[in-house]
Amino acid sequence: MKNLAKEIYDISHLTGEFLLRSGKISNEYFDKYLFESQPQLLTRIAEELNKLIPPGTEVLAGLELGGVPVATALSLKSNIPVAFVRKKAKEYGTCKLAEGIDVKGKRVCIIEDVVTTGGQVILSANDLREAGAIVTDVLIVIERNIEGRMKIEEVGLNLHSLFKMEELIEAAIQEGSDIT
Structure with missing residues (x-):
């Protein structure tokens, strides 16, 4: 697992000058799409995440945009059907929030x-529940900080993470990556 953590860090950690969503400037950035776009790495991530899928899960719901490739890879590994969840239901065609398999009445x-x-x-999670889904668990690749976990748990969801950001950094340091 430490090798996987190091590889995710090495591929996704960038240095330079980056404007963050908060408006602040940072000299480092973590680009999650870089690990999601590597088929061999994404396969290894799916293999590890597969071990964390809560028993009884009937549908994997990949969130737009970053959760979609992870959910797709995990669906291929686990044989659990996948739904693709938009941030907002589309206003044309089927007008669905969740595309793919129906989530109504499913865990x-x-x-x-x-x-x-x-x-x-x-x-x-609230949108999926309104659509009739039974949602109790969230499975993620990287937990960036404890604030997110606390907020998710406050609303009654169980958060399962493959790695915490600190674990990625620690793995990179132990293996001699260029840490800035």
Whole structure:
């Protein structure tokens, strides 16, 4: 697992000058799409996440955008059907919030790549519940900080993470990566 953590860090950790969503400038950035776009790495992530899927899960719900490739890879590994959850239901065609398999009456596990504040996970869990899904669990690749976990747990969801950000950094340091 430490090798996987190091590889995720090495591929996704960038240095330079980056404007963050908060408006602040940072000299480092963690680009999660870089690990999601690597098929061999994504396969290894799915293999590990597969071990964490809560028993009884009937649908994996990948959140737009980062959760979709993770949920797809995990669905292929676990043979559990997948739904693709939009941030907002589309206003044309089927007008669905969740595309793919129907979530109504099914035990759904939300899949996300990275959780920082937990805000989108909570919104999507509420939306899925309104659509009739039974949502109690969230499975993520990286838990960026404790704030997100606390908020998610406050609304009655169980958060299962493959790695905490500190574990990625620690693995990279132990293996001699260039840490700034």
